[in-house]
Amino acid sequence: MLEIKNLHVDVGGKEILKGLSLSIAAGEVHAIMGPNGSGKSTLSYVLAGREGYEITSGSILYRGEELPAMAPEERAAKGVFLAMQYPVEIPGVTTMNFLKTALNAQRRARGDKEVDALGVLRLVREKAKALHISEEMLKRALNVGFSGGEKKRLEILQMALFEPTLAILDETDSGLDIDALKVVADGVNALRSPERAMLVITHYQRLLNYIVPDRVHVLSAGRIIKEGGKELAHELEAKGYAQIVQDAA
């Protein structure tokens, strides 16, 4: 599904990713853990296609296609979804209207029939309920005045609505209390499927108690320095990043 080989990325003239390789197959959930500044968010932005992230060497193949050659909207239409760490606030656009516009933009790009307002409303309602997202929240301007937890739940709602093939969750646990974390994790787990791959990026092991990964990768200074099964997350929690980095050196 996703094949990253020897990826080097510059941001503002500074090399952040320094030869990262990663391979995720359909149906798998991988976790990337790493300390602040290790390049976690850079990786998520590169995958989603944000400007200002320059790939100096290496490759990213998504379902056999060159991902960097695609515009962000093209990636979205082809099933790449990034749940962002800091979703932006857009005053003047209601959440519901945004969901409808985005869903239909993706469908249009794929040549699928658009869903009418009532159809979108039905789809959203059904998925919003499980995530404890109220009707009132959907009527508010996109992310404006939302709490940290509400923003994250809305990201997961979008993921449920767009049904991506590759979902990247960037620090989805940050700023969540334990109840909100469970709601979000349940939402993510509900989307696990043999056709879908997920990349969960996090600083802490806590989230991985609820979203149990198939593989864990430790990112440090722009490289994967250690890989393992779900037990690696516990080892990290026990030893701390400094020790793992030292062991790997």
Added chain:
Amino acid sequence: MSATVLPNRRIEDWKYSDLRNAIDPAAVDSAPTATWRVSLSGAVEQNSLPEIAPRGVHGAMADIAVSHAESGVFLRVRKSQHGKAHLEVASAGHGRALIVVEDGASLILREKAFADDFANVAFDVVLGANARLEHVRETAAGIDAVRVSDYSVRVGQGGAYRAHFADFGAKLSRTELHIALEGEGAEAHLSGVSVLGEAGHADVTTRIAHAVGNTQSTQLFKIIAGGKSRGVYQGKISVAEGANGSDSRQTAKGLLLGERAEIDLKPELEILADDVKCAHGAAVGDLDPESLFYLRSRGLPEGEARALLMRAFLEDAVAEIGDEATRADVWSRVETALQELSA
């Protein structure tokens, strides 16, 4: 007859709207009297302008309109009556209009300026005690049009003037408002959007005088300038000595698309009373790249994402239009203009 001296950039108030550059003074002098297309419903009376019409404070071009226009239109709503009026300059030139809404009466006024021509119109608006006027002015983009509209609005005790100006640019477009809140409890609520594309110009200049206490004014203007256009907002609020308890809010924001466009925002405050509330803010920015990326990452093509952010930028100003059908009309004009800008 000596040629009229037109306001130009050497005059502070006209710094961003050089009329001398837009039209030949001889053409201004020889322009005929404008004629009006008027349609009325409810209790609105239409007469020809009286010989001696009340005149409030005006800008420089209004004097030229008054001296050149041989006739004008006079709309009147008598005490406690209600009506609607549509007003449009039918044939270009110099025009005058007098609008009187008497005590306790109300008028909904829709005004259009669609001709691609020269029009210079002076409006005198008089609102009595507890009178209300809801005014929406829409223009069509006119690359050769030179449009000057100068409104003098006097609001009596407890009266309210609510106005929205949707401008899509002209060779030169100047909307000038001189508003006097003359009675206790008088209110003025102004809003507007200017959406300007290739070679467009729109200037909104407001002068609000809080002459007595407990008067209220709000202003919310949004400007989007693309291409080589120039959007201008100049707003001066004066609170007279002793006009305590006055409350005035003014917001002007610009969205600048591209390096050849220009937005000039000039807020001014002159406060001579002690106990007043005045808040003002002015800012010019670009489309937020983070918002743009967020929308694109959710599948919106770049052009669509840009248009959505521009609509969002204008939203609160257009929402100030009370009448739903009028608001929908303005939105559809805005959509068309935004499509051209994002293309």
